[in-house]
Amino acid sequence: MQESGKFIPYEGAKLKPSETLERSLAFYQISNLRRSVRDFSSDPVDIEVINNIIKTAGTAPSGAHKQPWTFCVISNPELKKQIRVAAEQEEYESYQNRMSEEWLQDLAPLGTDWNNPFLENAPWLIIVFKRVYEYIDGKKWQNYYVNESVGIACGMLISAIHNAGLVTLTHTPSPMNFLTKILDRPDNERPYLLMPVGHAAPSAQVPDLTRKTLEELTVLYT
Numbered sequence: 703m704q705e706s707g708k709f710i711p712y713e714g715a716k717l718k719p720s721e722t723l724e725r726s727l728a729f730y731q732i733s734n735l736r737r738s739v740r741d742f743s744s745d746p747v748d749i750e751v752i753n754n755i756i757k758t759a760g761t762a763p764s765g766a767h768k769q770p771w772t773f774c775v776i777s778n779p780e781l782k783k784q785i786r787v788a789a790e791q792e793e794y795e796s797y798q799n800r801m802s803e804e805w806l807q808d809l810a811p812l813g814t815d816w817n818n819p820f821l822e823n824a825p826w827l828i829i830v831f832k833r834v835y836e837y838i839d840g841k842k843w844q845n846y847y848v849n850e851s852v853g854i855a856c857g858m859l860i861s862a863i864h865n866a867g868l869v870t871l872t873h874t875p876s877p878m879n880f881l882t883k884i885l886d887r888p889d890n891e892r893p894y895l896l897m898p899v900g901h902a903a904p905s906a907q908v909p910d911l912t913r914k915t916l917e918e919l920t921v922l923y924t
Contacts, residue, residue, distance in 0.1 A: 733861065734913070739869035740814075741906035742824040742898060749775075751866055752826055752899065759859035765846030770833040771855050771894075774885055777826055781884065785829075786821035788880035789873070789896070793818060796876065812909050820871060824898030828870075829881055830856055831891040842890075852894050859897070869902045 717725065756773045764770060776782060793816035797806070821827065832852040836843045845851075856872070863870045878893035887893075 732865065736860070736864040737869070737908045738871045739902050739906055739908060740820050740871055741903040742820050742869070742900045743903045744823060744825065745901045747825050747868060747900055749777075751868075752828070755859065755862040755866060755868075755899075756828070758862035759855045762851065762855035762858045764851035764855070765848070768833075768836070768845040768848075768851070770845040770848045771852050772831040772833060772887070772891055773859075774829040774831065774887070775826060776829065776885075779822070782822050782827060784884050785827065785881065785896075786818050788884065789818050789821060789875040790816055792875040792877065792880070818873070818875070820898045821873075821896075823903075824900040826899040828859070828897045828899055829885065829893065830859070830895040830897070831881075831887055832894045833891055835890050837890065856895050856897075863897075863899055867901075868899055869906075870897045870899050872897060 752775055756775070759773065760769065760771075776785070797816045801809075830852060832848050833845055834848055835845055860870060860872070873896040875896065878896065881887070881893040881896065882891065
């Protein structure tokens with residue numbers, strides 16, 4: 703629990719208007735290069751890089767500052783293989799029996815299927831669990847706005863991965879209960895997102911997509 707009523711002075715960046723504009727544009731230009739990648743090289747990534755990325759995600763805001771997330775970081779080949787086998791079983795069932803025809807049609811231009819080699823090829827897997835409650839002195843203690851808080855942290859995680867010159871993929875082989883079992887996570891955690899992290903393979907390709915324009919994204923009230 704947080705200490706009640708303790709505040710410190712805010713120490714944010716103090717920029718000139720021109721610097722604010724320059725930095726906002728530069729960050730957009732960097733972010734606009736981000737793509738979801740499914741083809742990974744086996745080139746290693748230092749654990750310190752992964753640690754910095756996760757610490758960045760951990761700066762996300764959360765309901766009542768409960769920080770309701772756990773980041774499981776995996777490089778063990780055997781664990782990655784177990785996760786791939788289980789994920790592919792769920793994905794195969796989804797593509798064959800669970801997904802509607804409309805859903806499959808929407809996915810077709812992306813070229814996805816139930817095969818998940820990236821779960822073994824990427825040097826790291828980051829699996830995000832949401833913490834629906836905490837145990838404090840043997841009592842369940844509620845967390846607030848868990849999905850929203852973890853979603854924001856995952857967005858910051860993706861940006862931090864891209865900023866480090868790495869690539870990732872937001873993977874949700876639903877249902878994901880197999881991750882709880884394989885990683886032996888406690889009963890207050892639920893799997894939220896599975897992300898391979900590493901360098902793109904030299905031969906990696908991505909769909910030729912366009913993003914919504916500012917006008918399509920925005921409703922301006924002045």
